[in-house]
Amino acid sequence: MIDRKITIKDIASEAGVSPTLVSFTLNNTISFNGERKYKVSEQTAKRILDVAARHNYKPNNAARSLRSKHSRAIGVVLSDISNKFFSDIARQIEERAYFYNYTVMFGSTDEKVEKLGKVVDSFIEKGIDGLVVVPCEGSESLIKEVVERGIPLVLLDRSVDEPGVSSVVLDNEGAARMAVEKLLAGGFKRIEMISYNMALSNIAEREQGYVQTMQRVGLGDYVKVHKVDYANIEESGKELFSSLDFSQIDALFFATNSLALAGMRVLNRLGLTTPNDVGVVVFDGNEAFDLYPSTITYLKQPIEQFATLSIDMVIALVEKSCQESRKVVLDAELVEGESSTHP
Amino acid sequence: MIDRKITIKDIASEAGVSPTLVSFTLNNTISFNGERKYKVSEQTAKRILDVAARHNYKPNNAARSLRSKHSRAIGVVLSDISNKFFSDIARQIEERAYFYNYTVMFGSTDEKVEKLGKVVDSFIEKGIDGLVVVPCEGSESLIKEVVERGIPLVLLDRSVDEPGVSSVVLDNEGAARMAVEKLLAGGFKRIEMISYNMALSNIAEREQGYVQTMQRVGLGDYVKVHKVDYANIEESGKELFSSLDFSQIDALFFATNSLALAGMRVLNRLGLTTPNDVGVVVFDGNEAFDLYPSTITYLKQPIEQFATLSIDMVIALVEKSCQESRKVVLDAELVEGESSTHP
DNA sequence: CTGAAAGCGCTTACAG
DNA sequence: CTGAAAGCGCTTACAG
Numbered sequence: 108m109i110d111r112k113i114t115i116k117d118i119a120s121e122a123g124v125s126p127t128l129v130s131f132t133l134n135n136t137i138s139f140n141g142e143r144k145y146k147v148s149e150q151t152a153k154r155i156l157d158v159a160a161r162h163n164y165k166p167n168n169a170a171r172s173l174r175s176k177h178s179r180a181i182g183v184v185l186s187d188i189s190n191k192f193f194s195d196i197a198r199q200i201e202e203r204a205y206f207y208n209y210t211v212m213f214g215s216t217d218e219k220v221e222k223l224g225k226v227v228d229s230f231i232e233k234g235i236d237g238l239v240v241v242p243c244e245g246s247e248s249l250i251k252e253v254v255e256r257g258i259p260l261v262l263l264d265r266s267v268d269e270p271g272v273s274s275v276v277l278d279n280e281g282a283a284r285m286a287v288e289k290l291l292a293g294g295f296k297r298i299e300m301i302s303y304n305m306a307l308s309n310i311a312e313r314e315q316g317y318v319q320t321m322q323r324v325g326l327g328d329y330v331k332v333h334k335v336d337y338a339n340i341e342e343s344g345k346e347l348f349s350s351l352d353f354s355q356i357d358a359l360f361f362a363t364n365s366l367a368l369a370g371m372r373v374l375n376r377l378g379l380t381t382p383n384d385v386g387v388v389v390f391d392g393n394e395a396f397d398l399y400p401s402t403i404t405y406l407k408q409p410i411e412q413f414a415t416l417s418i419d420m421v422i423a424l425v426e427k428s429c430q431e432s433r434k435v436v437l438d439a440e441l442v443e444g445e446s447s448t449h450p
Numbered sequence: 451m452i453d454r455k456i457t458i459k460d461i462a463s464e465a466g467v468s469p470t471l472v473s474f475t476l477n478n479t480i481s482f483n484g485e486r487k488y489k490v491s492e493q494t495a496k497r498i499l500d501v502a503a504r505h506n507y508k509p510n511n512a513a514r515s516l517r518s519k520h521s522r523a524i525g526v527v528l529s530d531i532s533n534k535f536f537s538d539i540a541r542q543i544e545e546r547a548y549f550y551n552y553t554v555m556f557g558s559t560d561e562k563v564e565k566l567g568k569v570v571d572s573f574i575e576k577g578i579d580g581l582v583v584v585p586c587e588g589s590e591s592l593i594k595e596v597v598e599r600g601i602p603l604v605l606l607d608r609s610v611d612e613p614g615v616s617s618v619v620l621d622n623e624g625a626a627r628m629a630v631e632k633l634l635a636g637g638f639k640r641i642e643m644i645s646y647n648m649a650l651s652n653i654a655e656r657e658q659g660y661v662q663t664m665q666r667v668g669l670g671d672y673v674k675v676h677k678v679d680y681a682n683i684e685e686s687g688k689e690l691f692s693s694l695d696f697s698q699i700d701a702l703f704f705a706t707n708s709l710a711l712a713g714m715r716v717l718n719r720l721g722l723t724t725p726n727d728v729g730v731v732v733f734d735g736n737e738a739f740d741l742y743p744s745t746i747t748y749l750k751q752p753i754e755q756f757a758t759l760s761i762d763m764v765i766a767l768v769e770k771s772c773q774e775s776r777k778v779v780l781d782a783e784l785v786e787g788e789s790s791t792h793p
Numbered sequence: 794c795t796g797a798a799a800g801c802g803c804t805t806a807c808a809g
Numbered sequence: 810c811t812g813a814a815a816g817c818g819c820t821t822a823c824a825g
């Protein structure tokens with residue numbers, strides 16, 4: 108912590124007032140006394156403000172936190188900040204927090220609940236006011252505990268089955284439906300899905316959206332959800348793809364961007380292209396697709412809203428302007444490319 | 451900030467000792483008295499530790515910071531955390547900081563010095579102990595000011611011309627030399643470079659490495675450094691490429707990954723492929739290249755070392771275990787693909 | 794409208 | 810080895 112010599116006391120003595128008044132002025136506090144509210148007189152205020160400005164006064168954050176019991180810091184626990192989807196969110200979260208003069212600290216779980224626990228603990232020890240968390244498999248009890256300890260919490264991207272927990276998620280079922288319908292409209296029938304072997308709400312909902320849409324249009328017989336091992340995408344994906352009979356598959360719907368990237372790498376190697384050999388719709392855009400010979404149809408998630416809302420909501424909880432939990436569901440947008448239309 | 455009821459005082463009274471002793475015990479402090487050093491007696495220590503553990507005691511971070519004058523927080527200012535190169539670094543920085551029980555806050559400048567100033571100011575106000583900064587164009591005076599204020603600082607990825615400033619950078623000249631030599635060995639002669647119109651040390655050094663290598667092998671006549679506008683890569687790049695006569699160019703050396711991505715997108719559109727129509731070497735790998743028909747030769751930067759060293763160095767400065775500034779230069783590694791060999 | 798005073802939870806000389 | 814006491818720089822009832 109860097110010494111900022113000037114304190115409220117210095118300003119007080121230089122302005123010839125009490126520290127109390129300096130604090131009131133700088134924080135724009137109104138003091139109550141029975142019925143009447145008082146503000147610092149304009150004259151005094153001006154004098155104080157002048158002195159503070161002249162010395163470039165900055166309040167000491169630690170002192171303020173110690174006294175006021177809040178730190179204006181939020182802990183954000185993501186799956187992996189080096190993953191483009193999450194780093195995009197991180198960027199927006201940063202900006203939003205800065206806007207409110209809040210600070211954020213990031214942590215990554217790599218989808219491991221033990222890491223989630225460690226990161227959350229360390230954030231709490233560091234004195235955060237609230238948490239934004241992307242929960243991972245098996246984190247229900249941990250989440251519950253956080254909520255029960257009264258720590259303001261907003262879940263992001265995925266939710267868990269706990270009452271009273273706020274969350275900002277995508278309408279994954281709806282998004283999956285859009286994807287499947289686009290492929291159907293594009294002339295594909297035998298659509299199969301590539302997903303993860305993880306029990307995450309968003310993944311489950313995407314699978315559900317796929318299955319239900321297929322059944323609704325009478326293609327239930329073609330429904331097939333292939334599960335790739337998250338911890339080992341590359342190898343597991345390669346193995347899976349070599350077992351698929353692409354003469355029996357019209358199109359693939361990828362549950363995440365990482366899966367799509369890995370999958371298309373394998374398709375490439377197998378000499379298969381989209382949309383010629385197989386239709387494709389994926390979750391999230393990726394600059395990688397720009398180097399692909401044809402354009403890819405993808406579901407665009409509202410990154411900025413994810414970030415903005417989760418920060419707004421956690422701050423509302425922290426500052427008690429909102430007490431009850433809220434669940435917000437956002438819509439994906441389908442961005443059409445060539446990969447979803449049979450040539 | 452979340453209430454952690456238990457304080458040092460509570461533990462003291464429950465263990466029947468003074469707060470001083472609790473603090474000493476918990477922090478493993480040794481007290482001096484003239485010649486002799488004293489530790490808390492084992493018996494007492496055990497009693498205190500037991501009580502603390504039973505109540506799951508966590509020290510109050512704000513109080514500790516206020517008193518000790520340091521926060522165990524580092525501010526890290528990157529160019530853009532949603533850029534893969536920097537988010538990879540961010541991830542490693544996080545882990546390293548966590549290892550030392552330090553906290554880090556991230557900020558992005560978008561290469562704008564005004565933003566750099568804002569972020570640095572806000573970090574200082576928040577009470578960071580030190581800074582890791584990726585400086586941008588025109589940030590010399592700002593950097594100088596930070597150093598003069600005695601704020602521990604380590605520059606990352608790029609350096610500035612100020613004495614006494616620590617930095618962790620790449621041997622960019624050497625890396626560029628490797629790239630050019632690889633292309634030469636691959637059978638390309640007329641090698642041109644695609645770079646930015648920015649005055650950054652790393653960019654300048656890469657250009658220098660390219661120019662010098664070309665001259666050294668007697669190809670000075672072919673030297674050409676094309677500058678793309680950073681704020682407008684896409685359009686500026688398109689414009690540039692449409693003005694190039696590819697029948698007169700054997701190979702392109704891209705100064706950054708973003709440039710390479712943009713450039714290869716345009717090449718794609720022009721119907722040009724590597725290595726058939728033009729040789730290519732780029733900075734940094736990118737999963738995007740996996741979807742490209744041929745593999746790309748790239749210079750791999752030591753991301754983990756960037757992160758680890760910058761954090762280690764700034765902490766050393768903070769904790770005064772190291773007073774003088776250090777400049778560390780790391781080597782890139784050339785990862786060979788098909789794009790650097792003439793077919 | 795303004796000020797004196799307490800206190801947030803620690804750390805750290807100082808004294809014994 | 811251990812403890813009493815001061816103090817870090819704020820905020821906030823309370824009193825006038």
